[in-house]
Amino acid sequence: MSSEELDIKPEDLLKFDYDPPKQDWMDPSVAFRKGTYCYSCAPKHLEYLEMANPREWQPHDKDWKLPENWKEIVFEGMRDRLSKYRSFQLFMDICVRCGACADKCHFFIGSGDPKNMPVLRAELLRSVYRNDFTAVGKILGKLAGGRELTEDVIKEWFYYFYQCTECRRCSVFCPYGIDTAEITMMARELLNLLGLNITWALEPAANCQRTGNHLGIQPHTFKDSLEFFQDEIEDITGVKVNLPISKKGADVLFVTPSGDYFADPGTFTLMGYMMLFHEIGLDYTWSPYASEGGNFGLFNSHELMKQLNAKIYAEAKRLGVKWILGGECGHMWRVVNQYMDTMNGPADFLEEPVSPITGTKFENAKSTKMVHIAEFTADLMKHNKVKLDPSRNDSLRVTFHDSCNPSRAMGLLEEPRHVLKSVCNHFYEMPENTIREQTYCCAGGAGLGTDENMEMRMRGGFPRGNALRHVQEKHDVNRLACVCAIDRATLIPLADYWAPGVVVTGVHELVGNALVMKGEKERELDMRGDPLNEMEGDEDV
Amino acid sequence: MLRDLLSRKRARIVEKWFDVILETYPEDTSKFLKKGKDPFANPVRHTILQGVEGVYDALLKEGQSPEALNDFLDKVIRIRAVQDFSPSQALAFVFSLKGVIREVLGKEIRENHLHDQLLLLETRIDALALRAFDVYMGCREEIYELRVSEVKRMREQALRLLERTDRVFQKRKEDEDAPSRDS
Numbered sequence A: 001m002s003s004e005e006l007d008i009k010p011e012d013l014l015k016f017d018y019d020p021p022k023q024d025w026m027d028p029s030v031a032f033r034k035g036t037y038c039y040s041c042a043p044k045h046l047e048y049l050e051m052a053n054p055r056e057w058q059p060h061d062k063d064w065k066l067p068e069n070w071k072e073i074v075f076e077g078m079r080d081r082l083s084k085y086r087s088f089q090l091f092m093d094i095c096v097r098c099g100a101c102a103d104k105c106h107f108f109i110g111s112g113d114p115k116n117m118p119v120l121r122a123e124l125l126r127s128v129y130r131n132d133f134t135a136v137g138k139i140l141g142k143l144a145g146g147r148e149l150t151e152d153v154i155k156e157w158f159y160y161f162y163q164c165t166e167c168r169r170c171s172v173f174c175p176y177g178i179d180t181a182e183i184t185m186m187a188r189e190l191l192n193l194l195g196l197n198i199t200w201a202l203e204p205a206a207n208c209q210r211t212g213n214h215l216g217i218q219p220h221t222f223k224d225s226l227e228f229f230q231d232e233i234e235d236i237t238g239v240k241v242n243l244p245i246s247k248k249g250a251d252v253l254f255v256t257p258s259g260d261y262f263a264d265p266g267t268f269t270l271m272g273y274m275m276l277f278h279e280i281g282l283d284y285t286w287s288p289y290a291s292e293g294g295n296f297g298l299f300n301s302h303e304l305m306k307q308l309n310a311k312i313y314a315e316a317k318r319l320g321v322k323w324i325l326g327g328e329c330g331h332m333w334r335v336v337n338q339y340m341d342t343m344n345g346p347a348d349f350l351e352e353p354v355s356p357i358t359g360t361k362f363e364n365a366k367s368t369k370m371v372h373i374a375e376f377t378a379d380l381m382k383h384n385k386v387k388l389d390p391s392r393n394d395s396l397r398v399t400f401h402d403s404c405n406p407s408r409a410m411g412l413l414e415e416p417r418h419v420l421k422s423v424c425n426h427f428y429e430m431p432e433n434t435i436r437e438q439t440y441c442c443a444g445g446a447g448l449g450t451d452e453n454m455e456m457r458m459r460g461g462f463p464r465g466n467a468l469r470h471v472q473e474k475h476d477v478n479r480l481a482c483v484c485a486i487d488r489a490t491l492i493p494l495a496d497y498w499a500p501g502v503v504v505t506g507v508h509e510l511v512g513n514a515l516v517m518k519g520e521k522e523r524e525l526d527m528r529g530d531p532l533n534e535m536e537g538d539e540d541v
Numbered sequence B: 001m002l003r004d005l006l007s008r009k010r011a012r013i014v015e016k017w018f019d020v021i022l023e024t025y026p027e028d029t030s031k032f033l034k035k036g037k038d039p040f041a042n043p044v045r046h047t048i049l050q051g052v053e054g055v056y057d058a059l060l061k062e063g064q065s066p067e068a069l070n071d072f073l074d075k076v077i078r079i080r081a082v083q084d085f086s087p088s089q090a091l092a093f094v095f096s097l098k099g100v101i102r103e104v105l106g107k108e109i110r111e112n113h114l115h116d117q118l119l120l121l122e123t124r125i126d127a128l129a130l131r132a133f134d135v136y137m138g139c140r141e142e143i144y145e146l147r148v149s150e151v152k153r154m155r156e157q158a159l160r161l162l163e164r165t166d167r168v169f170q171k172r173k174e175d176e177d178a179p180s181r182d183s
């Protein structure tokens, strides 16, 4: 029997859901499919931060329990921000829809959802702006690309603005310099006015406000943790490193993200810092009150960001240090470089940072008084101030992921590479259009790195994963180094799914491995406590 | 021979098959997936194309190892398993190969009376579909695994933090106790 004798052809049977829905972008309806969005923040954290509309709710609920006058609140919020932030007004007006940014977002590339094109993401907000804030929109409405603000539009905003990692890759390609991340930040502020936020963006901010760090770790626990790592270092190297905490009058205050003393592999990097500072005899101090480099205020509102940032400077003032050194953190540097000066600056009470070891003046940090550890360490290495044995990293074949904020917000491109090349013999770059300013995001930044959002993270993580897979296949790369605590958490599942076998590492972990210390015993273990130069593979990170 | 036809028309068939897959995406997206050739700027296109080419060639080869076939299927399915598709939408592409082959080779198959061979080939495609189902489930399970291990990692870290502080506390106590024992 030939298939033509059958009444039904097999392909007919498959016709039922073959075509994608022909959806007009103006249609705001969103299906909240589990795995593709983050859960809401518990009311107690909103109460603590005195934020609007604390209540129990979830994005998959039908009723979001918005305040009665929610529309007024949003319009008022928009009006307020349009007059306060000139950039917001500009970004609303000047996009010519040239499309240069359209295919540059990792979420669009990986998901194939057109509303993840940065131009359309912005259009979700812009269409409402056009409808209600421009003369032509008020008259022509939909014809002029205007959209009425409805509850569905709010839900759509929530879905797509908490689906942007504020990574700014798109802005690199916009001829007008429109920064969609800034538009997302505005949209999130508006959503926050209605009590619409996500756990991982807000809870750490609340904890930070309360205890000084994202995890709510108290000062004595902070101190005990550092002492523990001091012991670990002694076990590995035989050297007991010094551990100054809250030392008044130290030269330098060191601030790093709490991920570094809480979670592997950050902890290995933290030991790397401690060893390095000890070895060069840096006069520095830790502080339990500035025990958080991260600033999740950035992902919520300008006010919150300002408060959290101010804590670091207040502590520097209290301790009377000369300047601040910051650890391997991503968005801390965006806050410091882009906002700190206008928000809380100038920090006149501090001195212009100069390396006490090499005498180098850190010109970039002249006004913020805060130096990135990669710059500090690269400078030490350029001046041959540390003794290194890169062969201790010989089993590692390393590539470097440029974290969005250090690369795009502060141009920190060469320094971490200089450090890596100094401490290991096998270093390989991923393809040019996936690194440096064009780096692809880990897809878990800006509060999106929660487990319930895993499917969306894997979509957005594909462009990075694909480039990683490429160097894994071509050069046997087995380590992915980065200088960001969020990356050190979010890249782990990304690598597991898209390039299984590649292990995530901080840069100073590899420094710790290679650093030859005065009085050290013969090194047999790496920072992870594993035998040095054992081939990877049996590692279960 | 059907096999010869399939090899001769490989380029046409693979191209059509690939197009059918691209059409499962919204219009703006399929336009993008069609045009950008850079494997790193447009990784979905690149990877899916690699996958379907590999699957097609493996299908024609006698005695192809199942692992190789799975690897090629994995390229396509790993991506579609996390995109906004239901399971049937994600996997329909396997069956659509049948339609594509009939469309491209229909005339020759009729003229050369190759229906028996076509049936055989379609049976192989059905087997491919079953295999695809396994690969799909494997990917979905991985996603759940990743979720679970992330939560576990967090919990373990918190426990380790407690352990660490406890160890430091114990040690401090020992140190404090030690001299009094001596005296």
Ligand code: SF4
Binding pocket: A094, A095, A096, A097, A098, A099, A100, A101, A102, A118, A119, A173, A174, A175, A176, A177, A178
């Ligand atoms: S590149 Fe700039 S001007 Fe062009 S569409 Fe994107 S945001 Fe608008």
Ligand code: SF4
Binding pocket: A104, A105, A106, A107, A116, A117, A118, A121, A163, A164, A165, A166, A167, A168, A169, A170, A171, A180, A181, A184, A441
């Ligand atoms: S900032 Fe990043 S995540 Fe947001 S739209 Fe631009 S590229 Fe996408």
